[in-house]
Amino acid sequence: DSFHSVLILALGGTERHVGAALFVQAICELPVMIGYTRLRDRLCAGPAVLMSAAMVFYGLRALTLGFAHSLWVPLAASSLQALSFALFTPACVDFILRTVSPQRLSTAHLVFQALGSGLAAMVGNTLSGAVANAVGIYRMFSLMSLLAFLGSAFAWKAAHIPKERRVSEGFSLAVTAVLQKLNGFCAMRGAACWPIGLFPAVTVHSWVKTALRG
DSSP states (O other): OTTHHHHHHHTTOOHHHHHHHHHHHHHHHHHHHHTHHHHHHHHTOOHHHHHHHHHHHHHHHHHHHHTOOSTHHHHHHGGGGGGTHHHHHHHHHHHHHHHSOGGGHHHHHHHHHIIIIIIHHHHHHHHHHHHHHHHOHHHHHHHHHHHHHHHHHHHHHHTTOOTTOOOOHHHHHHHHHHHHHHHHHHHHTTOOOTTTSOOTTSOHHHHHHHHHHO
8 A cells, every 4th residue: 555656656646646546545445344244244254254355355456556557557446445455454353353252352452453553564564665676666566466365365264263262361461461561662752652653763672671571
């Protein structure tokens, strides 16, 4: 998503075209997110299956961008946001609600946000930028499509994980404590609270050491 606008500008677009693409994405997201439950029930599909389907559309979107040589291609590909991000996010939350015991829901949501919105965004954007600089933005999108299809396979596999495979309560409490410490550690230094933002002068290793020490 971060490089979608970069591609639009590289194809000769302007900030107006970037804004139009973001507008299309937002308009396409709303109906799917609002009607997720009805869509799930009508398809008689579990959340893991819908997560898998969303990753397929992620892959198709990235593959389309990987072969985009016209400005209108990335603008049209923005409509796939409805069946990728807009479907994937509520499906993930639904999957957590169905597979995690009520006593550990807060921990599960915290870890999901920390990994999905924090660590994954930071690492993903960094690696994508490095790949784009090395082999070009088109090949980077092609590689992202391959990884998305691989992620779809893992999500499909998750649909068959037995319910009795639960993380131990002690581990859940430990993860919660560490993440809460990290959040406070960032806030004390004037940084955006983790995982929404990461303080650039401090490494994750030092965060963990401080959290465990406190």
